[in-house]
Amino acid sequence: MGMPDTAAVxxxxxxxxxxxxxxxxxSRIRRALLTGELRPGQRIxxxxxxxxxxxxxxxxxxxxxxxxxxxxxxxVPYKGVHVAQPTAEELRDVSEVRxxxxxxxxLRLARDPHGPAMRGxxxxxxxxxxxxxxxxxxxxHVTHLALHQAIWxxxxxxxxxxxxxLVGTQVQIALTLDQAVRHDPERDAxxxxxxxxxxxxxxxxxxxAEVEEHIRRSVDEVLRRLT
Amino acid sequence: MGMPDTAAVxxxxxxxxxxxxxxxxxSRIRRALLTGELRPGQRIxxxxxxxxxxxxxxxxxxxxxxxxxxxxxxxVPYKGVHVAQPTAEELRDVSEVRxxxxxxxxLRLARDPHGPAMRGxxxxxxxxxxxxxxxxxxxxHVTHLALHQAIWxxxxxxxxxxxxxLVGTQVQIALTLDQAVRHDPERDAxxxxxxxxxxxxxxxxxxxAEVEEHIRRSVDEVLRRLT
DNA sequence: TGCTGTAGATCGCCAGGCAATCTGCAGGAG
DNA sequence: CTCCTGCAGATTGCCTGGCGATCTACAGCA
Numbered sequence: 001m002g003m004p005d006t007a008a009v010x011x012x013x014x015x016x017x018x019x020x021x022x023x024x025x026x027s028r029i030r031r032a033l034l035t036g037e038l039r040p041g042q043r044i045x046x047x048x049x050x051x052x053x054x055x056x057x058x059x060x061x062x063x064x065x066x067x068x069x070x071x072x073x074x075x076v077p078y079k080g081v082h083v084a085q086p087t088a089e090e091l092r093d094v095s096e097v098r099x100x101x102x103x104x105x106x107l108r109l110a111r112d113p114h115g116p117a118m119r120g121x122x123x124x125x126x127x128x129x130x131x132x133x134x135x136x137x138x139x140x141h142v143t144h145l146a147l148h149q150a151i152w153x154x155x156x157x158x159x160x161x162x163x164x165x166l167v168g169t170q171v172q173i174a175l176t177l178d179q180a181v182r183h184d185p186e187r188d189a190x191x192x193x194x195x196x197x198x199x200x201x202x203x204x205x206x207x208x209a210e211v212e213e214h215i216r217r218s219v220d221e222v223l224r225r226l227t
Numbered sequence: 228m229g230m231p232d233t234a235a236v237x238x239x240x241x242x243x244x245x246x247x248x249x250x251x252x253x254s255r256i257r258r259a260l261l262t263g264e265l266r267p268g269q270r271i272x273x274x275x276x277x278x279x280x281x282x283x284x285x286x287x288x289x290x291x292x293x294x295x296x297x298x299x300x301x302x303v304p305y306k307g308v309h310v311a312q313p314t315a316e317e318l319r320d321v322s323e324v325r326x327x328x329x330x331x332x333x334l335r336l337a338r339d340p341h342g343p344a345m346r347g348x349x350x351x352x353x354x355x356x357x358x359x360x361x362x363x364x365x366x367x368h369v370t371h372l373a374l375h376q377a378i379w380x381x382x383x384x385x386x387x388x389x390x391x392x393l394v395g396t397q398v399q400i401a402l403t404l405d406q407a408v409r410h411d412p413e414r415d416a417x418x419x420x421x422x423x424x425x426x427x428x429x430x431x432x433x434x435x436a437e438v439e440e441h442i443r444r445s446v447d448e449v450l451r452r453l454t
Numbered sequence: 455t456g457c458t459g460t461a462g463a464t465c466g467c468c469a470g471g472c473a474a475t476c477t478g479c480a481g482g483a484g
Numbered sequence: 485c486t487c488c489t490g491c492a493g494a495t496t497g498c499c500t501g502g503c504g505a506t507c508t509a510c511a512g513c514a
């Protein structure tokens with residue numbers, strides 16, 4: 001069997017290792033979007049980026065298709081690809097869709113408050129809290145997104161998992177803009193701690209209200225900064 | 228200006244004409260999935276399909292990435308690409324997510340029951356009814372999907388529009404399976420007529436109930452046939 | 455009968471290149 | 485002086501041809 005060594009060889013590459021180059025490239029670009037290395041509206045030149053990533057242009061283009069479909073990137077024929085730059089309108093729209101779905105995810109989690117899924121979410125919360133304490137703004141940002149993604153992921157719905165990128169990246173891009181100006185990490189900690197706790201306690205009505213409130217608050221905050 | 232002749236040349240190509248070859252290929256494959264020309268589980272061989280479509284392999288691969296992301300196709304590294312074949316579990320899951328979203332779309336439409344959006348939905352309904360009357364099963368199938376898509380599209384939410392493919396293709400693949408066995412078109416006509424009418428009348432509670440009922444019924448029917 | 459190994463098919467990826475299209479800027483008309 | 489026109493450079497869309505990696509199937513052997 002050829003599996004073992006394939007896995008062993010790639011252990012020191014970085015974070016997660018994907019089996020194909022294309023996936024690797026996608027992850028790297030996603031990461032760059034997270035860290036703000038690629039900024040909203042920024043133009044992407046294929047040859048340049050392909051070279052920087054050490055892959056051929058066709059392979060890069062396949063990767064870009066994925067990210068374009070997720071909404072992180074936007075493609076205009078013969079003009080090129082640029083990082084998405086959601087308008088206030090679009091952010092409101094995405095949050096409206098996000099509410100019932102994240103609520104659904106939370107309710108699913110609440111059905112087994114002490115199972116492995118909920119443990120995974122708690123863990124994501126802890127990591128986020130630790131990042132906040134450490135004072136590393138970038139890390140706080142990344143783990144913040146990871147916490148919300150964990151809620152979607154651990155809900156064990158393949159459909160929700162497929163939808164998350166569409167919703168998550170818009171949120172992420174908006175927050176990335178914000179990131180430098182980010183303040184009041186303490187409040188952030190309190191809010192997320194409470195969110196997770198409410199899910200664990202499992203009262204449906206409270207969960208619905210809390211998730212909606214959480215999302216609404218988050219969007220409002222971003223929108224206030226955009227205007 | 229170089230636009231006019233570009234448009235003129237392609238007038239006789241078929242339905243909608245996309246500016247890039249890649250998009251053209253994507254549409255064609257989507258269409259093939261709709262008509263059942265490509266069946267669930269079927270393996271796709273790149274060279275073969277590229278040749279059949281008259282494009283190069285890299286271009287086809289870019290197209291495939293899109294469809295893979297939409298969930299119509301599934302890619303297994305070094306094994307190849309095949310048409311998705313949702314399990315009963317996945318179909319239940321997708322319908323659970325579909326309910327709140329299609330409900331949201333319906334509620335949005337109901338806010339302006341006589342506006343252009345609702346008119347578009349009505350039109351889609353009429354086309355569907357006409358197809359049923361004509362006795363053309365394939366056309367009935369296609370317009371059925373188109374009607375539901377219209378509900379999502381005319382809700383004017385960019386996020387819903389982006390999510391639709393993820394949800395719609397699963398439904399579509401399931402229904403395609405079913406298509407040959409499809410019967411009782413009269414009942415289908417009644418149900419969809421009622422669905423649209425309920426939305427037009429605009430009572431929120433009724434809409435919520437009707438959409439949920441409609442989706443539940445549809446999924447149950449497909450699942451019954453699968454087992 | 456069950457396992458191993460080899461050959462063919464297919465995929466992942468690359469290099470290099472050509473035509474179509476967009477963009478920016480210089481030059482001429484009003 | 486402003487606005488339009490036309491050209492050159494940059495960039496994308498797409499193609500051909502090809503090489504190594506990996507999977508699958510079948511034949512030979514224990």
